[in-house]
Amino acid sequence: MALNWKLVIDSADAPVLADFWAAALEYEVEDPSPLIEQLLAAGHLPPEAVREHNGHNTFRGLAGIRHPEDPFDPLSGAGHGRRLLFQDVPEPKSVKNRLHIDVHGVPGELEALVKRLESLGAERVHEVDQGPAGHWWVMRDPEGNEFCAA
Structure with a gap:
């Protein structure tokens, strides 16, 4: 079960x-x-x-x-x-998260998702480009916890 x-x-x-x-x-x-x-x-x-x-x-x-x-x-x-x-x-938070949330938006609308998350208080850290496999953004929530937006 x-x-x-x-x-x-x-x-x-x-x-x-x-x-x-x-x-x-x-x-x-x-x-x-x-x-x-x-x-x-x-x-x-x-x-x-x-x-x-x-x-x-x-x-x-x-x-x-x-x-x-x-x-x-x-x-x-x-x-x-x-x-x-x-x-x-x-x-306080002191090291990188060992577990994080991935937020998945509508395919092809990553920039809109990232901008919406930023308007709520998140910040972009860096973009990850996997070539044909796609790309996503590593971001931080308002307390600095890392998460990914894809």
Whole structure:
């Protein structure tokens, strides 16, 4: 039986990085505010564990995004399919990522994809040209994590 998974990405500001990747991938930012309100009301969550972001309560240091067509839990907002979870860590990014995301756009429209990603806060690092096999851009998200746009 195949296993379910999510990709967890260390961050300095989880909600901000989740906003970038949700826009880049056209995913939904998970909204845990109904669950947070229940936990706060029951006394199971201290107020300092909560942060407001874009008009919603979120868990401090955590933010998730999910594919808009995949099922999700309406109470927690957590996706049950393709999902990225961002978690704040105290140390800054210091080396090249060993795992990265490849963003694939419409064939023949790489420049439009790259410009859209730049408008969201990404930056181009360098272009990789594989001749007849095609080319792509190595880019960085707003926190410096490398990814490829193809």
